[in-house]
Amino acid sequence: MTKDPYKYFRIEARELLEALEQNMLALEKDDKGKECIERILRLAHTLKGASRVVKLPDIAECCHVIEDTFEPFLDKNTKVSADVTSRGLELLDAIANKIAIIEPEVPRINGAVAQPSPEETFETVRVEIQEVDSLLSSLSEASTALSALRSAVVMAEKIRRLTETLGHQVIHWTPDRRDSQALSRLPSFVDELRAYATEHERNLALSFRQLETQIAQVHEATNRVRLLPVRTIFSALERAARDAGESLHKKIQFTSSGGEIRIDGAVLAPIRNALLHVVRNAVAHGIETSSGRANSGKAALGSVEVSVQRRGGWVVFVCRDDGQGIDFEAIRRAAIQKKMLTVADASSLTHEEVVHLMLKGGITTSAAVDDVSGRGIGLDVVRTTAERLKGHIKIESIPGKGSTFEICVPLSLSSLMALQVEVGGMIISVPLDGVRRTLRIADHDLARSSENDSIICDGQIMPFAPLHSLLGKRQILGSRRKIWLVLVLETATGLAAVGVDRLLGTADIVMKQLSSTTRLDAIVAGASLDAEGNPQLVLDPDALIRAVSVRKLPIASPTRTHHAPILVIDDSLTTRMLEQSILEAAGYEVHLACSAEEGLTKARERRFGLFLVDVEMPGMDGFEFVSLVQSDHQLREIPAILVTSRNAEADRRRGAQVGAQGYIVKGEFDQGHLLQMIHNLTG
Structure with a gap:
């Protein structure tokens, strides 16, 4: 028994x-x-x-x-x-x-x-049948590959015996004793040995590849089995919020998100205990009583929200409440009362320093000790937990609005859905929760400059960069591509777009954080293994957005004010908004027209300093517009620049013939050159 x-x-x-x-x-x-x-x-x-x-x-x-x-x-x-x-x-x-x-x-x-201890609950976990089936299937295929290797061992034994026989024949042959029968058998021995060796090499290579693939799959499946969904801890946190609210006669609404993220149990177990303290603190010190919330115009239910996010190689546990915020003055008074600080020192503390003091522990603003709070050790537990996991804590608070606690800890292993792309022959994964959408962009729809490129997506301007350039790789294609496959990235950091060679689809991958000694770019969050056991980079969406954004340099504003506005005429919304953004950033007033007919009407309604005109538009094209402007005695003095995707010499000559003072090809667009041309034409 x-x-x-x-x-x-x-x-x-x-x-x-x-x-x-x-x-x-x-x-x-x-x-x-x-x-x-x-x-x-x-x-x-x-x-x-x-x-x-x-x-x-x-x-x-x-x-x-x-x-x-x-x-x-x-x-x-x-x-x-x-x-x-x-x-x-x-x-x-x-x-x-x-x-x-x-x-x-x-x-x-x-x-x-x-x-x-809280960690004990995570020592034994229930595993989904589908995951076990995947593991067993991989083991079965690995066993089959091992059987193939056993056959290769038998083949190696045959080769050994043939080699010994051949060696024996060669050793006993001398010029003085010619054995014609032995000599006649040597070619057949050599041919047989060569055939065996060739077959053996082929089979052995195939068996090794199959076995490596299966071992990689077993390794990935095993890692996935030991990962736990974060939702495992949500019920305990909700119960803690509920019980604290009941004890303090406060009405609480608990919400959670990000529970589908799976991380190592060794990370999740201690974090649960720390979050219990944060949630109880939110209820005890943050959420007001019903009467207090009514006086502040807030809903009767106090909100406590726990969310989990993945940021590169970190997992971030966020606890947010809509309470009264941190009472910094009360903390100062408590520190003075416990003789941790003098009155002068306490009054000089910044909010950041007060938060740092809170995290040391030993300070409480509760009037009495109860089951929920009063001992001043909760945040000390949170701090030591984060430090033990080599993480950090961030606290933000707005008086009367609430507080946000973030516990950031590094991941040892993480399971995530990723979008896999190909860049310069490499397969790269980008976490799917950082990808807003994918799209195809014509090269001439990019706004180019000597320092940065930009695109517009859903009415928003964002910086753009080819992913191969961020990875320090040369472009494989010999000439500029006509169509870009683009990932639009969106996180709390902002918006950006990156161009890739191919979209390969989504996959559920297990990411392993790389050693701190590994010298890699900041945009790399970790690595995963493909079906053949080869490592593949996993990128950090936040770091990617920052990397693309730093390529964008600010445009210096001109030293004088431009009184005459510029009229941009283009049927493409993307081009209109990009050109408007560039010109307004340089200090120009900009008006827009989506057709040459509309542009002509606006040109006759007020005085403009310059026309920026697309050539290919429905109805009247740019050549006709400039020609009509030149024939109008009131408009002929206003310079016009043609912006077009046409690069033929005949089109350039036609532009000059109708009276355009400038001709810019979209595929060669440089905003610095455009601004200099406008400055020269407008004086």
């Missing part, structure tokens, strides 16, 4: 308790009430049966009470009251305490049973 008869019961019981808690909390929100009650009854019944099997009648009795508590609501349309769910949650706590008692060799402190 096993030394620990309750080992597997505890594993199952904890999973059932977590599911029961999630459904009770959902029931309190009136979220699919009947379905939640059905699940509660089914889960409680399962736990009751398991308890009786291992002869734990106290736990079985608690489960029976849960059934009795919720069963009357199964066929009713009435909402389950908060008192009922509170009773159910109390029963879950009682079961959890009873499970803690049957922990093996549990230490006792002053007669009380110590609770297991």
Whole structure:
């Protein structure tokens, strides 16, 4: 019999308790009430049966009470009251305490049973059948590849024997003793040996490639199995927010997002404990009482939101509340009262320094110690946890609006959906949550300069760069491409676009953070392995956006004001907005027209200093517009610049013939050259 008869019961019981808690909390929100009650009854019944099997009648009795508590609501349309769910949650706590008692060799402190550490909950996890099937399939294929290698070993034995026979024939042959029969057999031996060696080399190479592929897949599948979805900790955080609100008579609405992100359990376990302190602090010190929120014009329910984001090689846990914000003066007073600072030193502290003081621990603004707060150790736990994981904490607070706590920790392993692209023959992954969209852009729709390129997407101007240039690789194509495949990236950092060679589709990859000793560009977040075990770079969307943006240099404003505006005439929205952006950044007033006919009307309504005209437009084209302007005695003195994708010498001559003072090809567009030309023409 096993030394620990309750080992597997505890594993199952904890999973059932977590599911029961999630459904009770959902029931309190009136979220699919009947379905939640059905699940509660089914889960409680399962736990009751398991308890009786291992002869734990106290736990079985608690489960029976849960059934009795919720069963009357199964066929009713009435909402389950908060008192009922509170009773159910109390029963879950009682079961959890009873499970803690049957922990093996549990230490006792002053007669009380110590609770297991948060990390223990993550030592054993339930794995999805699909993931196990993937792992078994990879192992089966690896076994097949091993069988092929065994055949290669047999072939190697044949080659060895033939080599020995051939060597024997050669050694015993001398010019004085010619063995014609032995000599006649040598060519056949050599041919047979060559055939065996060729086949062996081919089979061995194939077997090794197959085995390497399968080992890489097994490695990836194994890594994925040990990764846990972040939503695993959400129910505990929601319960903490609810219980703190109940204790302090505050109404709390808890929301969460980013639960699909999967990370290493070694990272997730300690973070859960730290976030419990942050959530309780948000309720105790941030969220106001109902009367206080009413006086501030806020909703009755205080909001506590926990979100998880991936930023390159970091995972960021964010806890945001809409409470009163940090009371910096109260913290200063508390530091003075505990004689940590003098009055003069406390009054001179900046908000950042006050936050740093908070994180040291030992300071509390609570009037009394209770179950939720008052000891001043919560943020110290958060700080030490972040430091232990080689992470950091960021705190922002706006008086009367709320506070935001960010715990940033590095990832050892992470599973994520990524968009895979090809750049310069390399396969590269970009996390999908940083990709806003993909599109195709004609080269002449890029606004070019000597320092930066830009595009417009959905009415927004953003910097653009070929991804190969950010990776320090030369462009493979010998000439400028006509069409760009573009990734539009969007994160909290901003917007940017990068050009790639090919889009390969999405994939669920396991990213491993690279060693700090590896010298790589900042845009590289980590690496994953392809099906053949080759490493592939995974890029950081935030760092990519920064890398593209720094290529964009500000345009110096002219020293004088331009009184006469410029009229931009182009049927392309993209070109109009890009040219408007360039000209306005340089200090010019800009007016727009989307056709030559509209431009001619506007030109006769007011005085312009210059016309910037597209050639190819529906109806009247740019050549006709300039020709009409030159024939009008009121407009002929206004210079015109033609901007077109046409690069033929005949088109340039025609532009000069109709009276255009400038001719710019879009594919060779340089905003510095454009601004200099405008400056020369307008004086």
